[in-house]
Amino acid sequence: MRTRYCGLLGEKDLDTQVTVCGWVAHRREHGEHLAFLDVRDHTGIVQCVVDGALEARTEWVVCVTGMLRRRPAGTENDSLGTGTVELTECTLVVLSAAQPPPFPVEDRIEADEALRMRYRFVDLRRPRMQRNLRLRSKVLESLRMSMVERGFCEVETPLLWTPTPEGAREFVVPSRLRRGECYVLPQSPQIAKQLLMVSGMDRYFQVARCLRDEDLRADRQFEFTQLDMEASFVNAEDIRRIVADMVQRAISCVTGSHPDPVSTITWKESMDRFGTDKPDLRSPMELIDLTQCFAATEAKALSGPCVKALVVKGSGGAGQVGISRNTLDGLVEHARKLGGKGLAWFRVKDETPGSVELDSPLAKFLSTDEQDGMIRACNVSAGDTVLVVSDAWRVACEVMGGIRALLLSGVAGQKPANGPGTGADGTGEDTVQGRNMSLVWVIDFPLFDGVDDAGNLVSAHHPFTMPHPDDIGLLDSDPTSVRSLAYDLVLNGWELGSGSIRIHDPQVQRRIFSALGLSDEDAASRFGFLLDAFRYGVPPHGGFAIGVDRLVALLAGESSIRNVIAFPKTQTGYDPLTGAPKEVSPAIMAELGMSFRGVRQGTG
RNA sequence: GGUCCUGUAGUGCAGCCUGGAGUGCACGUCGGCCUGUCAAGCCGAAGGUCGCGGGUUCAAAUCCCGUCAGGACCGCCA
Structure with a gap:
């Protein structure tokens, strides 16, 4: 049907017959004998000169066949990539008529976000959103390529999982076959990937969907994507080198320029000099x-x-x-x-x-x-x-x-900086080119982050994080000053991801559990299957997870990750497009052996 | 659970502080004119539960209370 993409046409194609397909972006009528149709696909726009009698309105889907000609002198359009050419002698086939869109399909107009979500299929047609989604795809492709080239093996882990010791509230999925019991959706593949290390996968990665039932923010959605990885027989420096190379390569792949080397700062120094564990060094x-x-x-x-x-x-x-x-x-x-x-x-x-x-x-x-x-x-x-x-x-x-x-x-x-709560102003003019990217490793985090109400220490990262070898002796005497082998990667003040070397020594693990106030029985009941696996020969291992949504948002110059997610949810967890979450039928509830008490909270 | 901002025609806004007839602007839509425009232009028309409910007032888009929705943030997110 199509021989060319609209935005890729140029002088090289002059005087050839081409066929393009797309949406009518604008129509400019000049009487019954002349009209200009701007036909848009994801690559851009090309002007088609058609008979004024032909009906094709805004957002109609059309297929235009014509001769590509140089525009008459004086009618070129510098602001259009295809501005020196146009399609003439056109035959036009209307593939689909369309209602007027609920808001203009242009970057220039910033429509209400709830409306954009309700008509997300139209919103995603806008050049800015097209650019964001395609940039995301390029970033994922680059990350995947880096992993594969370094011998990492992509393994998918279950979505229907079990409660794990991480801190976030989990989404719960009732079981039909085992009535009265529930799966939970994974906050991250943390435990699964450690099991894969026991399995001898050696180097694992996954573009992993993670789910956390916590309140939403500009940089947080219920479901988000991590480039999750884990490797055996490595130290922290090995992991950081792999991750830094991977992220720098992804950045240069979309910006075209190689970012500066990743600096390293200890947590203590970062707090002292910048007052945060995610410093913006720009x-x-x-x-x-x-x-x-x-x-x-x-x-x-x-x-x-x-x-x-x-x-x-x-x-x-x-x-x-x-x-x-x-x-x-x-x-x-x-x-x-x-x-x-x-x-x-x-x-x-x-x-x-x-x-x-x-x-x-x-x-x-x-x-x-x-x-x-x-x-x-x-x-x-x-x-x-x-x-x-x-x-x-x-x-x-x-x-x-x-x-x-x-x-x-x-x-x-002060000069505005791109980062949480700031950055892109929504005009879409904020381009990736030349954007200043400042990557920094924050290392030597404290192993424990204070004390809970019961007087037990609280893990700063997770309970499987290896204490710093120099500080093992302080575990009993001065536990809050023990550092860990955990590290965060920070980009322009955004935490891009975190990782650690894990404990593989049962003695050390027992001491940590005890410091956290976990008895052997508690530990066994919560994640006994992991401790059990470790008895069958566990290699030293460690890993990392990169927040893909945040990375893409930063590279796209977007201040909200919603603008780099195809179908996001509102701050109250509602999807205006599908109406989710919804009530399920009484029959399904009965099958699950469930009923809700009290009134429904949401309003749909 | 809390703080703050926003809600007016299909869209984006102004009007609100200082109450006086749904008051206005731009885009879009529909109709007409127009053979070189490109955010086309010109003429005309249609289009409104001022988010919703209550209160104050002779009178509420405007002031007050509540509520719903969207957003930013705190809590929360190892």
Whole structure:
């Protein structure tokens, strides 16, 4: 039927007869003898010159056969890839008429997202969404190729699975044949892939669907995709090298330019310098430690065990006053939301020639030495603003990290950065080319993440994460300072994925379970099948999982992963296209031996 | 469970703060004109439960309360 794609036609095809198929993007009528039809397929648009009497309206599906000619001089269109040519002497076959679309099939108009989901089949026709889905396919292809070339074997693991020790709420699937019992959908193939290592698969990977029944966000959907991998007889560096190569190759495959080498930072250093375990390194802005400076201060607001500061540079001109009071008030409020007691601020002024002074409600509580010390440590000059938090180390870091992220997102006149909650403005003009990609490994995470209500330690990663060999001795004496062989890959402030070396030594595993407050019986009942498997010869192993949705969203310049997923759900887990979730028939419920109590919550 | 933003014609918006007739703009749709446009142009027409419910008021798109839907975020997501 078709001999060419619309958007690929060019001067090389001049004076040949071609047939294109697609949707009518625009129709421009010039009376009964002339009309222009822009025919669109996924490659682009070509102009067809047709008789004005031919009926073909917007979004009708047509097949046009004609001669490709150079456009008459002066009628070329620079903004169209095929703008120097057009199809003439056309015969047009209408393959399908169409109602007017519920919203324009153009990137220019940003339709309501619920409406886009209701008519997702039309939404996906838009060039931006076509580009996103095809970019996703290219990324997956590249990732798969990297895995296969390195000897990884693709294995599919069950979707109907069993509860596992990970932390997320699971989707439950009632069993018909075993009435009263349920499967759960896997949050990740974690346990299955470790079993595959016991099986001698050596190197496994999978483009795995993962399901978690947790609240949705711009970067979270119930179902999401991981490039999941696991390898035997490797150390953490081996895994990181494989993953970094794979991700860099995927990035360069869609951007055309090779990203910078992946830097590495320890979790402790990342918290100290950037106030987060997923630092966005595209900005040089770092936290400054002022703990020493205020070690003996009279100012109660700055007398905490740790003092962290950020400097917001002014534009350097004379008479600068720094950040406005309004913006500062917003930052203070944000600091409280982040768990801080508040946020101190100091605006640097130079009202007296040759020296600077600090404009702040707190200035009068600071000694001259403390003021000078802060000015020196922060290397500030007139027009700059210093933001300071004093609290326990972790709180101080996290609050300032949150403030840093807010500043980088464009508050206080800072340059906007692409990342969570920011980025693409929906115009589709934000292209992949030249996008700055900053990849960083965060390593040496703490093995435990605090203590739960019952006084038991809580795994930071999962209970099979190997403790750092240098810290095994601290397991009993100082467990919260034990590091693990877990590592995260961070891209522009987004956690792209995480992995670890797993425990394969039953002695170590028992000590970890005990620290987590798990008895042998508890462990056996929750994941006994894995521990059982480990008794039959388990190789040392470790792995990683890459969040494909987030990777693609970052590469596409999208601030929501919904724009790189064909059929996503709304924030309340509703699918406006299909109406899911829905009630099921009484017959099905009866077969499952189930009934619902009380009224239905959703409204459909 | 919570905080915030949004809801007005098929679509995107303005009107709301400061109450006075469904008030307006652009696109689209339908009809007419038009032989070189390309976000075509010109003329005309149709198209509205101002999300829904209640309250205040002589009078509510506008103010108040509730509710539903969408979105951002917190909690949650090892």
